[in-house]
Structure formats: structure tokens, C-alpha cells
Amino acid sequence: MFRSLHIVITGGATGLGYAIAEALAGQGARLTLLSRKAEKLQFAAQELRRRHPNVDIEVRPLDVSDPIAACKVIDEIARHRGGIDALFNNAGVMLEGRFEDLTPDDFAAVITTNFFGAVNVARAVLPHLRASGGRLVNIASVAGLTGTFGFTAYGSAKHALVGFTDCLYYEMLGEGVKVHLVCPAEFETPMVAELDSYRTPENLRHTNAIPRTALDTVVADILKGLRKEQYLIIPGAYTRLVVRALQLFPNTMRRIGARLVRKH
Numbered sequence: 001m002f003r004s005l006h007i008v009i010t011g012g013a014t015g016l017g018y019a020i021a022e023a024l025a026g027q028g029a030r031l032t033l034l035s036r037k038a039e040k041l042q043f044a045a046q047e048l049r050r051r052h053p054n055v056d057i058e059v060r061p062l063d064v065s066d067p068i069a070a071c072k073v074i075d076e077i078a079r080h081r082g083g084i085d086a087l088f089n090n091a092g093v094m095l096e097g098r099f100e101d102l103t104p105d106d107f108a109a110v111i112t113t114n115f116f117g118a119v120n121v122a123r124a125v126l127p128h129l130r131a132s133g134g135r136l137v138n139i140a141s142v143a144g145l146t147g148t149f150g151f152t153a154y155g156s157a158k159h160a161l162v163g164f165t166d167c168l169y170y171e172m173l174g175e176g177v178k179v180h181l182v183c184p185a186e187f188e189t190p191m192v193a194e195l196d197s198y199r200t201p202e203n204l205r206h207t208n209a210i211p212r213t214a215l216d217t218v219v220a221d222i223l224k225g226l227r228k229e230q231y232l233i234i235p236g237a238y239t240r241l242v243v244r245a246l247q248l249f250p251n252t253m254r255r256i257g258a259r260l261v262r263k264h
């Protein structure tokens with residue numbers, strides 16, 4: 001499905017972005033990885049070349065929170081690489097804490113990267129995806145579908161991203177651009193390792209009501225969902241069950257969540 005296609009991945013140097021890059025490299029895709037830190041990108045590219053000697057990979061530093069830089073970099077990449085067939089809007093940051101302990105700057109930083117960052121890159125890439133008949137894959141979270149203790153900033157950004165993606169899906173129907181929304185529960189990455197070092201016990205308990213999904217499963221289920229042309233992709237069988245329960249029995253699920261949080 002991805003052979004010879006040019007795929008751009010934001011936040012592609014580590015975690016889920018890197019794991020998607022690795023899987024797509026194995027399928028013969030051409031890759032461009034973006035994130036803020038040049039050394040992390042170089043390291044990721046070296047690692048991918050070591051594992052997949054024939055991979056066609058380039059990296060470019062980009063801070064997705066800068067809308068002008070996003071347009072400039074995406075246009076340059078499209079010109080240089082002969083178009084863009086898919087974009088994984090994956091860059092993100094995490095910040096957990098009680099709302100009243102977060103400063104306005106903390107809160108704004110999470111929204112700026114996780115929501116406006118995805119919007120900036122979507123705006124930049126859509127003309128190129130329209131030209132290629134390509135696809136936009138927005139990586140949100142289960143935290144964008146339900147409330148979570150300690151996630152007022154992160155959850156707000158992901159809820160906004162879910163709403164944005166739902167609306168964009170309809171706008172792109174007549175434009176030949178496929179839009180996908182991915183909502184994973186927690187899985188092991190550098191982001192979660194850092195979160196584990198400071199998170200509140202209530203948040204740990206609440207989020208771990210859904211056991212962590214293996215990163216390999218997250219990647220495999222995303223690619224399977226794309227192959228099946230699914231709009232909403234929920235990686236992991238248990239997570240899919242919980243999301244179904246959230247949709248069908250919101251009041252019962254809220255009571256279960258409240259019980260978990262009260263216990264702690």
C-alpha cells in the first residue's frame with residue numbers, strides 16, 4: 001500500500017512516529033521525518049538506514065507550532081521530493097497535573113503544540129495531498145474522547161484535535177483527500193517514560209484503567225485501519241472495547257472513572 005509513496009511524519013524521530021517510520025520503511029515507502037531537534041532526527045535516520053539499507057529517508061527540523069515555518073518546510077519538501085502522498089500529524093507533548101497547578105504558559109504550550117501544531121501542518125500539507133489524492137492521519141488519543149484526571153491541558157488539546165479532524169473529514173470528502181483519526185490509549189514511549197516520573201497517582205490509576213498497548217500493536221493496528229480505509233482507528237482490542245463502552249454507556253463509564261479516581 002505504501003511502496004514508493006512519499007510519507008511525511010511529524011515527531012518522527014522517537015516513539016510512535018519513529019515506529020511508524022520503521023514499519024513504512026519495511027514496506028518500501030519514501031520517508032521525510034520532522035521534529036524540532038536536528039540531532040534526534042539524524043540519529044533516527046541513521047538507525048533506519050542501518051535497519052533498512054535501501055530506505056529513502058530525509059529529515060528536516062521543524063517546530064510545528066510555527067505556522068509560517070510549517071508552510072515553508074512542507075512546500076520545500078513537496079517540491080524537492082516530487083509531492084507528498086501522506087502526512088502523519090503525530091508531533092506532541094505531554095503535561096500532566098491538576099488544572100490549578102498548571103500555569104497559563106504551561107497550559108498554552110500544550111494546546112499550541114498538540115492542537116495548533118497539527119492544524120498548522122494540516123493547512124500546509126492539504127494542497128499537496130489534494131494534488132496526490134493522498135491521506136492525512138491525525139494522531140489524537142483516547143484522552144480526546146473522554147475526560148481524564150490531570151489532563152485538562154492535554155485532554156483539551158486532543159478533544160480539539162478530534163473535533164477538528166471530524167470537521168475536516170467532511171470538508172475533504174469532495175476533494176480526494178482521505179482523513180483519518182487515530183485515538184490510542186497509553187503505550188510505552190519516551191513521552192510516557194517522562195510522564196511516569198512525575199504524574200499524580202490519580203492520573204496513573206485513571207489512565208491505566210486501560211492497560212498499556214504494545215507499541216508494535218499500535219503501529220500494526222494503525223496501518224491495518226488505513227488499509228481498510230477506516231476513519232476512526234482505535235489501536236488495541238481492549239481499547240476498542242472501552243471506547244465502544246464510552247460511546248454506548250457514557251454515564252456508567254463516568255461512574256466507573258469517578259470510582260477509580262475517588263479511591264486514590
Ligand SMILES: NC(=O)c1ccc[n+]([C@@H]2O[C@H](COP(=O)([O-])OP(=O)(O)OC[C@H]3O[C@@H](n4cnc5c(N)ncnc54)[C@H](OP(=O)(O)O)[C@@H]3O)[C@@H](O)[C@H]2O)c1
Nearest residue numbers: 011014015016035036037063064091092141186187189191
Ligand atoms: N505514548 C502514549 O501513550 C500516547 C497515547 C496516545 C496518544 N499519543 C500521541 O502520540 C503522539 C506521539 O507521541 P509519543 O508517545 O511517540 O511521544 P514522543 O516519543 O515524545 O514523540 C513526540 C515527538 O514529537 C516531537 N515534537 C514535540 N513537540 C514538537 C514541536 N513543537 N514540533 C515538532 N515536533 C515536536 C518530539 O521531537 P522533538 O523534541 O525533537 O521536537 C518527538 O519526536 C503524540 O501526539 C501523543 O500525544 C501518545
